[in-house]
Structures are given as C-alpha cells and as structure tokens.
Amino acid sequence: MTRHRAGSGSSPAARPGAPAxxxxxxxxxxxxxxxxxxxxxxxxxxxxxxxxxxxxxxxxxxxxxxxxxxxxxxxxxxxxxxxxxxxxxDPRVTDIFVNAPDSVWLDRGAGPERVRAGFESEAAVRALAVRLIAVGGRRLDDSSPCVDVRIAPGYRVHAVLPPISCTGTLLSIRIRRRTVFTLAEWREAGSVHPDMARVLERIMAARLSFLISGATGAGKTTLLSTLLGLCPASERLVLIEDAAELDPDHPHVLTLEARHANTEGTGVVDLAELVRQALRMTPGRVIVGECRGPEVRELLTALNTGHSGGGGTIHANSARDVPARLAALGALAGLTPQAVALQAASALDVVIHVERSAAGRRVAEIGVVAATAGGMPADGLQVVPAVSAPPPGTGEPALVRGPGWPTLAARLGIAAPPQGPASS
Known part of the structure; x- marks a missing residue:
C-alpha cells in the first residue's frame, strides 16, 4: 500500500503502466x-x-x-x-529492479513498470552494485556473488553477479519509506474492510499472538508497522529483523538487527540469537520482522513463556498454508512437525493474510490457529478461516464469516453478532 496509490492521479506518471x-x-x-x-x-x-x-x-x-x-x-x-x-x-516508489543495462523497472504499488532510460553498459551496472554492497559493509565479487545489505538512508540492496545470474548483474533495491500508515488510511485506500479493521484493532488490544502471511511485496511489513502503532504507549516493543524495516509510530521501540559474517567469515549474529537476547530485555512484545529460518523455534518458545501479543511475518501463499510453512522452518531448527505443531498451537492465536493483485494490496483474511484431531495438515496444526474480505469489485458490503469465527470471537471476548462480525 502506498499513500499515493498508482492510478489515483490525473498525470501520466500516476497511471499504472505509464513508463517512467x-x-x-x-x-x-x-x-x-x-x-x-x-x-x-x-x-x-x-x-x-x-x-x-x-x-x-x-x-x-x-x-x-x-x-x-x-x-x-x-x-x-x-x-x-x-x-x-x-x-x-518519487515517494510512491517502493522497489527498483535492474535486470540488464537497458532493462530497469520500478514498483509504485501497481506492479512493475518499465523505465525508459537505463545504464550505459553492463560494467556500469556491476560497478554500482559493487559500490552499494561495499557501503553496506559487505563484498560483492566472484567469491561472494549473491549479497543482501541495508544502507542509509533506508535502502535494502540485493545484488547477484554472473554466472549465478545468466543475463548479467541483477540489482534489486527495496526503499524503506519513513511514512507509517494508520489503520484509517488503510481503510481509506480500500486496503482493509472497515469491519476487518475493527477486528484487527481488537486483536492488538486483546494481545493475541499473530503472524502476518503473504507473498513478497504484499504489504506484510507495512501492515505490521501499522498494527504495532496500535499498542499502548506503556508497552515496550522489541523488534528483531534481518534488515531493519519496521518503523511503527510508537514511543518505546527497540530494534535489533542481525549481522552477517565479515570477510573472514566471523562475527555472525543471527535472528535466533537476537530473539534470545530480546527475552533478557523485559520486552512487552517480541516481534520478529520475518520468520524465514531456525529463529521460528525461539519465537514460538518466547510466545509460550508469557510473552503474549508478539508475532511477526511469514511468507505463505495463504493463511491455510502457514502450518506447512512453519513445519518447513521448524525442520531447519531441528524440530519435528509434531513439535512445531504443539508449540505453534499454544503460542499463536491468529494468522492475518495479506495479498496483492492488480487492484492493489489488501488484508484478505484472518484465520485462527488450532490443533487438529488427526495428523494433517502439518501433523496436528491448522488455520481455520474466521473472517474473509469480499473479493474486490464484487460490491459485497460485508465480511464473510468462516468456521473459525466463533473461536476468534471468544478469544477477543466478544459475542458473534448476527451481522457484521467486527461489531461488539
């Protein structure tokens, strides 16, 4: 989601598909x-x-x-x-992609758009990539051909060199905007249904533990920053990230950022270690910006030891796919699917799924995390749909309640109403 949505203006630069x-x-x-x-x-x-x-x-x-x-x-x-x-x-640009000297693209919220101009040569692309990676304290060369760094002022740079890339140097730049969206702005942009927004507010107020799922670029980090801004000012938020991107509007935020190995291969401080350190900092909520490795074990452990209201983001195609994704990440930490299911069923309350389409980013569904009676999915863990937003363009005014809504309503401490699942 962007504050100026592509297609909302009258100038050609604001229209999706207009070359920049x-x-x-x-x-x-x-x-x-x-x-x-x-x-x-x-x-x-x-x-x-x-x-x-x-x-x-x-x-x-x-x-x-x-x-x-x-x-x-x-x-x-x-x-x-x-x-x-x-x-x-351009404040609307969130990503820039260089696929070749004459193939430069950007994303302003409506998908990739090609840029007319490019680089003079492949050597110019490689020189820029090497310089940007060096600014981030890493090295990009034949011995280290794939590198991801964060550099000031808020750029996350990923570069790939040939022959890993078959077409030349690849450069992907994610731009961290300092603007933090409120939930009201999500509603105004049509990215969250008004009733869904009220459910999200109740989830944060009730300190339910959560994961935000979705694909790359779907808006998971943006939504997480928005939700953390709903936390009371008295709470101490400890954020753990591979590359610092979260910027919630909250007065008491501590950010821990992972450190990669130096040129000698030492000095690594991974997310799992940062989660352990965060638990010694008297956190009100522990947030892992993105669960994508063994740190899922430490996060689930933290949420099972009295640190309610925490969570993070996770890559998944749908809310239903989160148990399988957790099982895969748990395997990296040496956990069996059964162990992951037992930990997650008691540690997590809800999964909030965001998706991206030609119409933009939106909060599509909220599901409740529960244990299953049988061995599937993910050997004892499932996400049961609670509320889903109507598909864009259908004109349907109300949320669709799923079989998990009574469980979610009970966890939020509200009665399931005859209409409008977000009302009290």
Whole structure:
C-alpha cells in the first residue's frame, strides 16, 4: 500500500503502466568520468562544493540548468543510487529492479513498470552494485556473488553477479519509506474492510499472538508497522529483523538487527540469537520482522513463556498454508512437525493474510490457529478461516464469516453478532 496509490492521479506518471524516465537530459559520460576522477582524487566526504569545484575545473560550459543537472547526477553517482537516484525521489516508489543495462523497472504499488532510460553498459551496472554492497559493509565479487545489505538512508540492496545470474548483474533495491500508515488510511485506500479493521484493532488490544502471511511485496511489513502503532504507549516493543524495516509510530521501540559474517567469515549474529537476547530485555512484545529460518523455534518458545501479543511475518501463499510453512522452518531448527505443531498451537492465536493483485494490496483474511484431531495438515496444526474480505469489485458490503469465527470471537471476548462480525 502506498499513500499515493498508482492510478489515483490525473498525470501520466500516476497511471499504472505509464513508463517512467530516469533523470532529466542526458549528461556527457566523458564529463561525468572527468569530474568523478577529480573528486575521488582527494580524501574526505563528497560534498556539493567539491563537486561544483570539479565541474567548474572541467572547463565545460553547461549553463545554470546544465550545471545543476550535472551536479545532481555526479553526486548520485558518488553518494547515492547513481542513475537510479531520481527514481528513489518519487515517494510512491517502493522497489527498483535492474535486470540488464537497458532493462530497469520500478514498483509504485501497481506492479512493475518499465523505465525508459537505463545504464550505459553492463560494467556500469556491476560497478554500482559493487559500490552499494561495499557501503553496506559487505563484498560483492566472484567469491561472494549473491549479497543482501541495508544502507542509509533506508535502502535494502540485493545484488547477484554472473554466472549465478545468466543475463548479467541483477540489482534489486527495496526503499524503506519513513511514512507509517494508520489503520484509517488503510481503510481509506480500500486496503482493509472497515469491519476487518475493527477486528484487527481488537486483536492488538486483546494481545493475541499473530503472524502476518503473504507473498513478497504484499504489504506484510507495512501492515505490521501499522498494527504495532496500535499498542499502548506503556508497552515496550522489541523488534528483531534481518534488515531493519519496521518503523511503527510508537514511543518505546527497540530494534535489533542481525549481522552477517565479515570477510573472514566471523562475527555472525543471527535472528535466533537476537530473539534470545530480546527475552533478557523485559520486552512487552517480541516481534520478529520475518520468520524465514531456525529463529521460528525461539519465537514460538518466547510466545509460550508469557510473552503474549508478539508475532511477526511469514511468507505463505495463504493463511491455510502457514502450518506447512512453519513445519518447513521448524525442520531447519531441528524440530519435528509434531513439535512445531504443539508449540505453534499454544503460542499463536491468529494468522492475518495479506495479498496483492492488480487492484492493489489488501488484508484478505484472518484465520485462527488450532490443533487438529488427526495428523494433517502439518501433523496436528491448522488455520481455520474466521473472517474473509469480499473479493474486490464484487460490491459485497460485508465480511464473510468462516468456521473459525466463533473461536476468534471468544478469544477477543466478544459475542458473534448476527451481522457484521467486527461489531461488539
């Protein structure tokens, strides 16, 4: 979800499928290289003054507009995202993808859109990828061809080199926007049904433990930040993330970020260790930004030891698929499916599923986590649908109640009404 939804404006840039353009008029590559070498010949931070001085020293007469454009481009080359920097300035852009020098795409909330301009060569793409990864304290080369880092000011960069990539250097940039959406803004954007929003508010108020499921880019992290903003100010939130992306509107937030191995292969601090450390910090709620490995064992353990109201996000195709996903992650931690089912059935209360379509991101379903009588699914664990949003475009005004609604209503401490499952 974005604050300015694609397609909501009248300008071509706001319409889904309208190609974007990188930057303004083209800059002479020879001039860029000359100024770049002059600036980098001196140590110290790259400032606008140094770039302007080097530009004047080049002897090129560009005029006021041309000089400003050249300064912006060169500063972006040395400090920012290079030729991609103008794209990142659009507040609607959440992702930028480089598939080849002439294949650059962005996402403004309505799916990938191709950008008209690109890079000069494959070498230019690789040089940018290597520089961005180095800024994040990692190394991108033949011995380490796939790297993911977080760099200031809020970019998460993933790069893949050939021959792992068959088409050349691949670059994926996720942009963390500081804007945090309220639940009211989710409703106004049509991303959450009003009755579903009231159920979400009750889930947080009742301190139910939860997982938010969905595909990559569905809005799991955005929704999690929104829900954490509903927590009382008296609660102490400890957030555990592989790359810090959560930014809830809450006065008492502590963020722990995992650390990858250095060039010597040491210094790793993984999510599982951070969960253990978080439990020593008197947390009001323990939140794992994304469960995708052995840390699921520590999270389930924490939620089973009196730390209610916690949760995180998990990749899954639907709420029903979460038990199988938990079983797979539990196997990485050495847990049997039966052990995962026993832990999860008592640790988790609900699964909130978000999905993404051509119409945008939306909260599609809430299911309750319960044990099964038999051995399936996932050997004793299931997610039973409680409430589902009507499909977009159907015109249906009410939520669809599922077989899990009485259980969810009981956990929320409300009676199941004859109509409108979110009312009290």
């Amino acid at each position: 353009t990188v930057g303004g008029p083209p800059i002479d590559p020879a001039l860029l290289e000359t100024v770049r070498q002059t600036v980098l010949a001196e140590s110290g931070p790259v400032t606008d003054l140094r770039v302007a001085t080097a530009l004047r020293g080049s002897g090129r007469l560009l005029g006021a507009a041309g000089s400003l454009a050249a300064m912006d481009r060169i500063s972006a080359e040395l400090n920012g995202l290079g030729p991609l920097q103008p794209l990142a300035l």
